[in-house]
Amino acid sequence: xxxxxxxxxxxxxLAAGTAMVAVSPAIAQDAGTFAIxxxxxxxxxxxxxxxxxTVVMRGGRIVAAGAGVALPAGATVIDAHGGWVTAGLVxxxxxxxxxxxxxxxxxxxSTADKAAFNAALDVAPAIDPDALPIAVSRAxxxxxxAVAPTAxxxxxxxxxxxxxxxxxxxxxNRARAFQYVxxxxxxxxxxxxxxxxxxxxxxxxxxxxxxxxxxxxxxxASGAKAAPARTGDDIPLDPRMSDSSAARGTDALLTRFDxxxxxxxxxxxxxxxxxxxxxxxxxxxxxxxxxxxxxxLVIVGAAEGWRVAGELAAAHVPVIASGMIDLPARFxxxxxxxxxxxxxxxxxxxxxxxxxxxxxxxRYAPQYAGxxxxxxxxxxxxxxxWVQAFATISSIPADIMGESAHYGSLLPGRAxxxxxxxxxPLELGSGPVQVFIDGVNQTxxxxxxxxxDRYRHPQEGALPKAYDW
Amino acid sequence: xxxxxxxxxxxxACAASLAACGAAGEAxxxxxxxxxxxxxxxxxxxxNPYPSTYKAxxxxxxxxxxxxxxxxxxxxxxxxTVLVSGGKxEAVGGADLAVPAGYRRIDGAGRFxxxxxxxxxxxxxxxxxxxxxxxxxGNEATDPTTPQVWAEHSVWPQDPGFSRALAHxxxxxxxxxxxxxxxxGGRSVVLKNVPARTVQGMKFPGAPYDxxxxxxxxPKRVYGSKGRMPSTRMGNFAVDRATWIKAVEYRKxxxxxxxxxxxxxxxxxxGVLDGKIRVQNHCYRADEMAQVLDMxxxxxxxxxxxHHAVEAYKIADLLKSTDTCAAIWADWWGxxxxxxDGIPENAALLQDAGACVIIHxxxxxxxxxxxxxxAKAQGSGRxxxxxxPDGQVIRWITLNPAHAMGIDDRTGSLTPGKMGxxxxxxxxxxxxxxxxxxxxxxxxxxxxxxxxxxxxxSDFELGQPGxxxxx
Numbered sequence: 019x020x021x022x023x024x025x026x027x028x029x030x031x032l033a034a035g036t037a038m039v040a041v042s043p044a045i046a047q048d049a050g051t052f053a054i055x056x057x058x059x060x061x062x063x064x065x066x067x068x069x070x071x072t073v074v075m076r077g078g079r080i081v082a083a084g085a086g087v088a089l090p091a092g093a094t095v096i097d098a099h100g101g102w103v104t105a106g107l108v109x110x111x112x113x114x115x116x117x118x119x120x121x122x123x124x125x126x127x128s129t130a131d132k133a134a135f136n137a138a139l140d141v142a143p144a145i146d147p148d149a150l151p152i153a154v155s156r157a158x159x160x161x162x163x164a165v166a167p168t169a170x171x172x173x174x175x176x177x178x179x180x181x182x183x184x185x186x187x188x189x190x191n192r193a194r195a196f197q198y199v200x201x202x203x204x205x206x207x208x209x210x211x212x213x214x215x216x217x218x219x220x221x222x223x224x225x226x227x228x229x230x231x232x233x234x235x236x237x238x239a240s241g242a243k244a245a246p247a248r249t250g251d252d253i254p255l256d257p258r259m260s261d262s263s264a265a266r267g268t269d270a271l272l273t274r275f276d277x278x279x280x281x282x283x284x285x286x287x288x289x290x291x292x293x294x295x296x297x298x299x300x301x302x303x304x305x306x307x308x309x310x311x312x313x314x315l316v317i318v319g320a321a322e323g324w325r326v327a328g329e330l331a332a333a334h335v336p337v338i339a340s341g342m343i344d345l346p347a348r349f350x351x352x353x354x355x356x357x358x359x360x361x362x363x364x365x366x367x368x369x370x371x372x373x374x375x376x377x378x379x380x381r382y383a384p385q386y387a388g389x390x391x392x393x394x395x396x397x398x399x400x401x402x403x404w405v406q407a408f409a410t411i412s413s414i415p416a417d418i419m420g421e422s423a424h425y426g427s428l429l430p431g432r433a434x435x436x437x438x439x440x441x442x443p444l445e446l447g448s449g450p451v452q453v454f455i456d457g458v459n460q461t462x463x464x465x466x467x468x469x470x471d472r473y474r475h476p477q478e479g480a481l482p483k484a485y486d487w
Numbered sequence: 488x489x490x491x492x493x494x495x496x497x498x499x500a501c502a503a504s505l506a507a508c509g510a511a512g513e514a515x516x517x518x519x520x521x522x523x524x525x526x527x528x529x530x531x532x533x534x535n536p537y538p539s540t541y542k543a544x545x546x547x548x549x550x551x552x553x554x555x556x557x558x559x560x561x562x563x564x565x566x567x568t569v570l571v572s573g574g575k576x577e578a579v580g581g582a583d584l585a586v587p588a589g590y591r592r593i594d595g596a597g598r599f600x601x602x603x604x605x606x607x608x609x610x611x612x613x614x615x616x617x618x619x620x621x622x623x624x625g626n627e628a629t630d631p632t633t634p635q636v637w638a639e640h641s642v643w644p645q646d647p648g649f650s651r652a653l654a655h656x657x658x659x660x661x662x663x664x665x666x667x668x669x670x671x672g673g674r675s676v677v678l679k680n681v682p683a684r685t686v687q688g689m690k691f692p693g694a695p696y697d698x699x700x701x702x703x704x705x706p707k708r709v710y711g712s713k714g715r716m717p718s719t720r721m722g723n724f725a726v727d728r729a730t731w732i733k734a735v736e737y738r739k740x741x742x743x744x745x746x747x748x749x750x751x752x753x754x755x756x757x758g759v760l761d762g763k764i765r766v767q768n769h770c771y772r773a774d775e776m777a778q779v780l781d782m783x784x785x786x787x788x789x790x791x792x793x794h795h796a797v798e799a800y801k802i803a804d805l806l807k808s809t810d811t812c813a814a815i816w817a818d819w820w821g822x823x824x825x826x827x828d829g830i831p832e833n834a835a836l837l838q839d840a841g842a843c844v845i846i847h848x849x850x851x852x853x854x855x856x857x858x859x860x861x862a863k864a865q866g867s868g869r870x871x872x873x874x875x876p877d878g879q880v881i882r883w884i885t886l887n888p889a890h891a892m893g894i895d896d897r898t899g900s901l902t903p904g905k906m907g908x909x910x911x912x913x914x915x916x917x918x919x920x921x922x923x924x925x926x927x928x929x930x931x932x933x934x935x936x937x938x939x940x941x942x943x944x945s946d947f948e949l950g951q952p953g954x955x956x957x958x
Contacts, residue, residue: 120821121824322952346951348617381818392922398956446918476801
């Protein structure tokens with residue numbers, strides 16, 4: 019970054035006179051000790067905002083967040099001037115890092131309709147931390163995300179990853195964090211034309227994986243191979259590489275890689291994310307859970323989830339719901355309503371806002387959460403309290419990901435993912451002014467902000483715009 | 488400001504072609520006596536064969552008292568009073584405005600009033616919910632130029648999307664456009680957002696027709712993939728220009744009284760050249776917009792607004808000087824190559840340069856929260872040091888789209904005598920926490936959040952799971 023740009027960025031911030039927070043133009047490259055003082059602190063775990071609070075982070079982790087927190091010696095102090103400071107946003111169900119431009123196929127790794135494999139597909143090696151959608155989402159306050167492949171040649175889309183949006187070379191926090199399967203209208207199409215076919219494909223796949231696991235276990239018992247389930251750093255070993263010497267049934271339909279990839283699913287080591295929308299499809303997924311008790315099910319979509327909310331709650335199956343669906347866009351979404359999330363939450367279902375694909379950008383998460391708060395004032399609708407709504411885009415998605423001990427809130431010991439806002443983070447006019455990921459102060463400059471600055475005045479000067487950078 | 492300019496231009500268009508600017512509803516040749524009987528048929532025809540049958544529904548005289556009023560022109564009135572009677576806006580004023588006898592009084596304390604919200608770019612009805620193939624009626628993608636098709640012949644009045652746009656978005660008027668597969672997609676139709684059995688029962692009485700045009704990726708992709716022209720941007724322009732050349736010749740023939748048969752496609756294009764039909768032009772990139780403006784000059788027509796103009800901020804000065812509106816999303820970006828340079832400050836930069844800003848939806852969900860999209864665009868401006876007053880931001884979704892659609896003399900602001908299209912919000916419409924509480928269309932209460940019976944349910948949703956839900 020040139021000195022000129024730094025100056026302009028600083029001037030732009032000064033010009034934004036209503037911004038309440040003074041931001042240092044210098045971007046720290048490492049996780050130092052920071053104390054954000056005089057803040058309205060939102061921990062993100064569903065607790066009430068704390069006024070005059072302080073957030074202390076050191077070495078990339080939260081030390082403390084709340085009132086009466088002592089300032090550690092040597093901390094860089096940032097006065098929030100009463101402004102909002104929250105946990106970073108967590109977005110489940112994104113294509114971040116898998117594409118530059120959705121409609122430019124060459125740049126898009128989210129689908130693979132001509133691939134030979136499906137369940138074995140693993141997005142982790144394809145994730146590009148330099149992809150512009152990551153930078154834009156980061157500038158919107160999104161600090162962690164689950165990246166999912168899009169099913170395109172089979173009901174199984176493959177394995178998703180949990181990532182951070184920090185400016186560094188290592189985006190993947192947890193590879194192969196979940197398997198993704200389509201079982202609604204889309205699954206019917208991918209299975210050959212019907213839900214009937216999708217159920218057959220699914221059951222066959224789970225049985226083949228179970229059988230393969232049994233046979234490879236026998237192979238292990240005979241000393242042929244012993245693959246550890248975990249590498250020790252909490253990232254599971256790539257299941258495609260395990261048990262490769264085991265024999266399989268002679269009538270196997272799945273490729274060896276695909277069958278191996280489903281072993282962690284049938285043994286409960288890896289959650290199975292199931293995309294369904296209508297009430298009857300959700301009931302079938304819950305029945306599947308009874309048939310294969312080891313499955314760790316997460317339901318994605320669930321536009322009609324409110325109609326089966328009690329059953330979802332009883333089965334302890336969490337839901338990643340879309341924020342604002344209220345139209346029968348498909349027959350399977352006939353009863354969709356903006357009250358879906360509120361009603362499921364009220365019934366005791368763990369619900370996160372998610373599913374930000376295509377042009378539904380992760381940075382819209384606060385707008386969706388805010389709309390759920392608005393429903394509280396609408397007679398007949400069911401919304402969420404502000405703190406509940408914020409939790410649906412911070413701690414609850416981290417919890418569904420199985421990462422609440424590490425991410426999604428400002429509780430001590432969590433990764434220091436912290437966002438300083440220029441207003442109520444759920445309010446339309448607000449935006450982040452400073453973002454920390456793993457305690458590192460992130461740049462918020464990107465292609466968009468540079469275009470903004472270049473075209474502050476559209477007229478060209480003595481030289482064309484191309485020289486203005 | 489641009490209202491005046493457009494009127495001057497419209498006058499000029501009429502002056503150049505006296506034949507087309509006579510009595511409304513009929514195109515008269517210059518010399519009626521000098522042509523054959525068949526030419527007479529080709530030139531004298533009903534220009535409004537599918538007329539609106541919409542009539543305002545009954546409504547009480549209403550006085551909203553003590554509300555914050557954004558009147559659509561940019562003005563804000565605190566502790567304001569809005570009077571609606573006989574289906575029209577009667578008066579708008581401060582606390583001193585007396586409420587005449589016979590008005591139903593509505594407490595506006597803590598609430599906000601705006602004109603009905605207007606969406607200049609919607610595909611409700613032509614791409615309805617459910618979005619099944621059988622309902623896919625928005626693109627006549629069999630020829631790159633189809634100015635002969637009319638969107639109203641595709642609109643399904645039972646699209647549940649209309650009711651959501653009303654209840655959650657306060658939308659009272661909307662323009663339904665053909666899609667963007669074609670360079671010339673066909674005529675649009677302007678609707679009042681009232682449920683009806685027929686499209687005619689929704690048509691905005693007397694609204695002008697528009698021609699939907701598209702430049703850029705879509706037409707060249709759709710036809711290039713079929714192995715036919717256009718497959719490039721230069722092909723896009725060549726096909727457009729060849730078609731306009733035909734239209735200019737057709738108009739000459741008409742003016743000379745020499746038309747033998749009617750040509751629906753040419754009638755639409757000549758309507759554009761005559762200044763009666765506006766052009767709504769889907770166009771993302773700044774460089775392409777600049778060339779479209781030259782093409783409009785070449786053939787003597789006017790582009791009313793560029794839609795999806797994600798790069799409009801790069802040519803804000805050109806759009807201002809040509810009096811061309813930019814109809815845009817707040818922050819859609821990057822989903823296709825020609826959207827790669829979209830920025831959330833687009834609206835603010837355009838406003839700052841004095842250009843005409845419209846926030847549009849192009850989306851059955853976005854149309855439910857145009858107020859929210861406008862507020863986001865305002866916030867992005869504020870963060871870069873461009874402060875835009877709330878009243879002006881409301882204008883982006885009321886008077887400005889009405890202006891670009893040619894209905895600003897009837898709706899789009901709370902000006903006395905205009906249609907009683909009014910939204911009472913339960914808080915500031917530029918806040919995430921606010922929703923429409925009541926929506927009047929021509930003075931009739933068509934939605935009331937406090938009265939479940941004032942929630943329209945389309946035929947499609949009747950007897951289905953979720954029927955009658957707040958949605």
